[in-house]
Amino acid sequence: MNPYPPSSSPRGPGFPSGLFAGKTLAGKKGERVMRWTALTYIGLLVVLPILAISGETVKSGFRTILADLSRPEALASLKLTFLLAFTMILITSCMGTLTAWVMVRYPFRGKAVVNALIDLPFAIPTVVTGLMLVVLYGPASAIGSFMNRNGVEVIYAKPGIVLALLYVTFPFVVRAVQPVLMEMNMEMEEAAACLGAGKWTIFKRIVFPSLLPSILTGAAQAFSKALGEFGSVVIVAGNIPMKTQIAPVYIYGEIESYNPSGALAVSLVLLAGSMIVLLLLNVARRVGTRYGA
Amino acid sequence: MGIDVRHLVKRFRSSCQKTEGFLAVDDVSFSVQPGQMVALLGPSGSGKSTVLRIIAGLESPDSGHVIMQNHDVTWTPPQNRHIGFVFQHYALFKNMTVWKNIAFGLEVNRWEPEIVAAQVERFLALVQLKGYENRYPCQLSGGQRQRVALARALAPRPAFLLLDEPFGALDTKVRRNLAVQLRELHDEVKTTSVFVTHDQEEAFELADEIVVINRGRVEQAGTARDVYDRPASKFVASFIGNVNMVEGVNDGHTLWIGPLRRAVVPARALENRGELVLLVRPESIEVCSSPCSDTLDVMIRTVAYRGDRYEMMLDLDGLELRMIVDRQRGASRTWQTGATLHVRFSRFAVFEASEGHEALRDKLRSLGYIE
Amino acid sequence: MVPNPFTDISRSVRRRDQRQSPRRYQWFFLRRDPRLMQRLLIAAVLAWLAFLIAFPLIGIITHTFADGWRPFVDALIEPEAMHAFIITLLVTGVAVMINVVFGIIIGLVIARHQFPGKILVEELVSLPLAVSPVVAGFMFILLFGRNGWLGSWFEAGGVRIIYALPGMIIATIFVTLPFVSKEVIPVLLEIGTEMEDAARTLGASPWQVFRYITFPSIRWGLAYGITLTTARALGEFGAVLVVSGNIIGRTQTATLHIHESYTNLHFQGAFSASLVLAVISFTMLLVMEFFRRRIEKSREN
Ligand SMILES: Nc1ncnc2c1ncn2[C@@H]1O[C@H](COP(=O)(O)OP(=O)(O)O)[C@@H](O)[C@H]1O
Ligand SMILES: [Mg+2]
Numbered sequence: 001m002n003p004y005p006p007s008s009s010p011r012g013p014g015f016p017s018g019l020f021a022g023k024t025l026a027g028k029k030g031e032r033v034m035r036w037t038a039l040t041y042i043g044l045l046v047v048l049p050i051l052a053i054s055g056e057t058v059k060s061g062f063r064t065i066l067a068d069l070s071r072p073e074a075l076a077s078l079k080l081t082f083l084l085a086f087t088m089i090l091i092t093s094c095m096g097t098l099t100a101w102v103m104v105r106y107p108f109r110g111k112a113v114v115n116a117l118i119d120l121p122f123a124i125p126t127v128v129t130g131l132m133l134v135v136l137y138g139p140a141s142a143i144g145s146f147m148n149r150n151g152v153e154v155i156y157a158k159p160g161i162v163l164a165l166l167y168v169t170f171p172f173v174v175r176a177v178q179p180v181l182m183e184m185n186m187e188m189e190e191a192a193a194c195l196g197a198g199k200w201t202i203f204k205r206i207v208f209p210s211l212l213p214s215i216l217t218g219a220a221q222a223f224s225k226a227l228g229e230f231g232s233v234v235i236v237a238g239n240i241p242m243k244t245q246i247a248p249v250y251i252y253g254e255i256e257s258y259n260p261s262g263a264l265a266v267s268l269v270l271l272a273g274s275m276i277v278l279l280l281l282n283v284a285r286r287v288g289t290r291y292g293a
Numbered sequence: 294m295g296i297d298v299r300h301l302v303k304r305f306r307s308s309c310q311k312t313e314g315f316l317a318v319d320d321v322s323f324s325v326q327p328g329q330m331v332a333l334l335g336p337s338g339s340g341k342s343t344v345l346r347i348i349a350g351l352e353s354p355d356s357g358h359v360i361m362q363n364h365d366v367t368w369t370p371p372q373n374r375h376i377g378f379v380f381q382h383y384a385l386f387k388n389m390t391v392w393k394n395i396a397f398g399l400e401v402n403r404w405e406p407e408i409v410a411a412q413v414e415r416f417l418a419l420v421q422l423k424g425y426e427n428r429y430p431c432q433l434s435g436g437q438r439q440r441v442a443l444a445r446a447l448a449p450r451p452a453f454l455l456l457d458e459p460f461g462a463l464d465t466k467v468r469r470n471l472a473v474q475l476r477e478l479h480d481e482v483k484t485t486s487v488f489v490t491h492d493q494e495e496a497f498e499l500a501d502e503i504v505v506i507n508r509g510r511v512e513q514a515g516t517a518r519d520v521y522d523r524p525a526s527k528f529v530a531s532f533i534g535n536v537n538m539v540e541g542v543n544d545g546h547t548l549w550i551g552p553l554r555r556a557v558v559p560a561r562a563l564e565n566r567g568e569l570v571l572l573v574r575p576e577s578i579e580v581c582s583s584p585c586s587d588t589l590d591v592m593i594r595t596v597a598y599r600g601d602r603y604e605m606m607l608d609l610d611g612l613e614l615r616m617i618v619d620r621q622r623g624a625s626r627t628w629q630t631g632a633t634l635h636v637r638f639s640r641f642a643v644f645e646a647s648e649g650h651e652a653l654r655d656k657l658r659s660l661g662y663i664e
Numbered sequence: 665m666v667p668n669p670f671t672d673i674s675r676s677v678r679r680r681d682q683r684q685s686p687r688r689y690q691w692f693f694l695r696r697d698p699r700l701m702q703r704l705l706i707a708a709v710l711a712w713l714a715f716l717i718a719f720p721l722i723g724i725i726t727h728t729f730a731d732g733w734r735p736f737v738d739a740l741i742e743p744e745a746m747h748a749f750i751i752t753l754l755v756t757g758v759a760v761m762i763n764v765v766f767g768i769i770i771g772l773v774i775a776r777h778q779f780p781g782k783i784l785v786e787e788l789v790s791l792p793l794a795v796s797p798v799v800a801g802f803m804f805i806l807l808f809g810r811n812g813w814l815g816s817w818f819e820a821g822g823v824r825i826i827y828a829l830p831g832m833i834i835a836t837i838f839v840t841l842p843f844v845s846k847e848v849i850p851v852l853l854e855i856g857t858e859m860e861d862a863a864r865t866l867g868a869s870p871w872q873v874f875r876y877i878t879f880p881s882i883r884w885g886l887a888y889g890i891t892l893t894t895a896r897a898l899g900e901f902g903a904v905l906v907v908s909g910n911i912i913g914r915t916q917t918a919t920l921h922i923h924e925s926y927t928n929l930h931f932q933g934a935f936s937a938s939l940v941l942a943v944i945s946f947t948m949l950l951v952m953e954f955f956r957r958r959i960e961k962s963r964e965n
Contacts, residue, residue: 031777035773037769038766038769039773041766042785042789045837045838046788046791048807049838050791050803052806053803095712099709099712101705103709106697106702106705106706114709114710117717119952120945123895123945123946123948124941124946125900125901126902127901128899128922129720131724131922132721132723135727135935136724163716167716187380191378191385191386192397194350194372194376194446195397196398197372197401198401206386206388209388209389210387210388224793228799230901231797231901231919235926249798252798252902252905255798260802264802267802271794271796274794275794277794362672364673374673452673
């Protein structure tokens with residue numbers, strides 16, 4: 001009955017209070033110890049690094065950061081990253097939704113194998129992903145040389161980066177849409193058909209709107225992941241500044257050449273980009289679960 | 294001009310195995326007069342929903358025909374049949390408001406926007422949901438969702454209204470209320486309707502005619518009176534209402550009843566001979582003041598006062614009989630457990646016991662028709 | 665405007681529908697899309713999956729064994745490769761152990777406690793998912809580097825964190841932080857507190873409640889989380905690359921070794937190590953699938 005995909009941490013209004021639950025702020029001693037252990041751990045591992053990068057930002061000042069950011073290489077890398085990530089989510093949204101649809105709705109042989117394949121990108125190390133793509137589509141391979149002869153460069157060019165991003169983010173949309181599609185039984189569509197709606201109308205007005213929240217969820221996760229993707233792209237891209245150098249690779253280069261302020265500026269933009277996307281997603285989900293359920 | 298269902302057969306085959314499949318609908322025929330409301334009544338799993346879905350065009354029959362208004366629509370897609378379908382779990386469009394839900398059928402049929410608005414308003418008022426236009430289905434209670442589903446199905450002025458266990462998911466009180474509302478709505482719009490239920494009271498309350506279905510076959514079709522008072526089969530008799538099952542033997546002039554085969558001379562001559570089963574409704578057991586040729590002596594086991602009636606369990610040579618005495622008659626005397634009564638079966642249905650009494654009772658018990 | 669009970673359906677019932685041709689109209693009955701459409705879409709998806717995921721996998725396998733087993737084995741028993749795998753196992757082992765313990769604690773705190781700022785804590789826990797691995801590494805350099813906020817302090821105590829094992833472990837922990845708690849929290853919320861309360865009323869100590877009630881119910885979710893954590897830790901590259909300094913024979917993990925070999929055009933080494941990692945991840949995948957089935961099964965019960 002919920003139009004939105006289940007959030008990973010649903011919070012009902014009647015929140016359970018039981019074991020380890022402090023009724024007030026000052027609960028039992030054991031509970032307090034546990035809570036502070038968790039908070040300290042998160043503080044040390046997550047908050048402290050964030051503080052470090054924020055502090056560094058304050059220290060170097062707005063001017064410097066802007067100057068570092070306006071270097072053509074930095075700007076180009078950021079532009080490229082966002083552009084390619086955007087291209088990627090357009091493709092992955094379509095193909096991911098289609099894959100989920102086929103997996104849920106159509107019977108065919110070898111479904112279990114396909115199901116396992118879908119998860120593979122999450123399991124395989126990103127460097128290995130990059131290598132695999134180079135092996136298959138690189139200039140040395142049959143496919144790659146064929147495409148080169150026809151004037152299409154894949155590896156060491158932008159299409160290769162998109163391919164790598166598609167690979168590493170493929171499961172997001174599929175896994176977001178699949179459960180929603182499974183839960184959405186045929187009844188809604190049947191009801192629409194009885195009311196006189198044709199196939200296309202049913203898809204446009206019933207099926208697609210019901211899937212849209214989950215598609216967006218998957219796409220947002222994929223986008224956030226793509227902004228930060230490093231391992232596969234660094235191998236596939238060729239990393240030519242101004243041409244095929246994406247932002248994480250640029251940051252790595254700056255760190256290697258002992259230029260932390262250059263790394264800082266671009267890092268901040270990347271961080272802001274993916275955090276805003278995920279934050280928007282979380283807000284949408286919270287609003288969604290309030291209306292759903 | 295109504296709906297004619299002719300010799301429908303439907304077998305569900307699982308796609309992976311080459312098995313016989315499950316025969317869900319087996320030669321079902323009945324007809325619905327225009328403007329009438331017909332109930333498909335039967336235990337769950339008997340194939341009622343499948344029949345209804347075939348009528349709607351959501352399922353294809355293996356053979357047989359569905360005739361609507363003298364058109365054979367067996368192979369017409371649901372979109373072209375002018376039906377309103379109310380699903381058991383409502384199947385409201387979750388991504389649309391109540392208003393949009395009701396307007397959907399009108400919009401896809403290209404009604405003018407003003408007329409759509411007017412019609413939606415009208416049906417919102419009819420199902421008493423004014424003020425809920427902008428809610429989403431998840432923000433409504435079960436009863437309200439049900440009413441939206443009803444309005445959505447009726448708003449495009451369907452020629453036929455089909456309802457699949459429309460009140461199945463609601464609690465008893467809401468169910469009663471809505472059943473009355475549905476009947477009123479039907480009396481107002483007079484759409485030819487078929488509804489599915491496993492609840493005989495609902496069927497009795499709403500339907501002009503009842504089609505009793507068991508294991509994919511039509512057991513009996515007729516008015517409430519027909520199926521209650523003149524059941525065509527043991528199944529109908531036991532499924533509709535409460536019933537006592539008493540075995541007996543008829544030797545031509547005397548009926549030997551009960552485990553100990555007590556002799557009774559029935560008031561009417563029985564056609565059936567030999568081993569018999571008598572199905573007696575609890576309210577058809579009548580108490581007589583003195584023993585005579587057609588009475589049986591029974592002992593009262595328990596007495597329960599239910600407000601509008603007394604319910605008694607009687608003991609006939611070890612066989613338990615349920616008797617219902619209405620309040621007024623019951624209040625005229627005292628009932629004592631252990632006392633002996635002289636009772637007569639004022640009305641009963643007789644069937645031949647083809648398989649022997651015990652086997653039959655076991656079967657009915659396993660199906661849950663008797664206790 | 666009174667609804668007409670006898671709406672005439674004859675205009676919409678098409679003549680051709682009345683012909684007896686079940687086969688042809690079967691797809692109208694909503695259970696199926698047209699056969700051809702099904703075939704085309706399935707073909708499209710399979711082709712997509714093949715070119716994106718399956719063929720690259722096959723490609724790397726055939727490449728690795730292009731010259732038989734020998735080069736594969738040789739590339740793996742090189743001391744650098746061996747050492748890199750040992751470092752990877754070490755880093756993964758420590759990171760997983762720490763994250764399991766704290767992941768459970770975080771899960772319990774978020775699912776069972778009520779305190780101000782909990783939403784913030786939840787967001788913080790899932791933050792590492794939103795941070796680019798390179799940026800994560802960079803943050804730890806800012807923190808623990810020679811001129812870093814805490815780095816100088818550690819340096820004075822003679823402890824090296826950046827360009828050494830501790831930094832790599834910390835970076836891996838950061839990157840895999842959310843996985844365990846993310847899997848445990850939904851299960852904890854789902855089972856509610858009834859059983860735990862019941863056990864407590866029977867006099868069980870908090871530890872006993874955890875041991876005999878809570879733990880058995882989160883078991884499979886936890887296992888799934890651990891598998892995810894392990895897979896991610898084994899394959900972590902960006903954060904570790906930035907933090908480790910990539911010193912061969914000292915701070916080089918398997919993924920770093922692959923990258924190094926590749927950039928030095930030592931392809932056999934890169935492919936062989938990649939294949940080993942790919943096989944391990946594939947095993948992880950199967951294990952994950954197994955745990956997911958178990959979770960679903962226990963949810964049904
Ligand atoms: N799509 C289907 N596939 C296989 N069997 C089905 C399908 N739909 C219904 N059945 C079977 O057909 C029988 C009748 O189902 P149904 O018409 O839903 O019964 P009812 O509505 O009377 O409870 C049931 O035993 C059910 O298991
Ligand atoms: Mg049913």
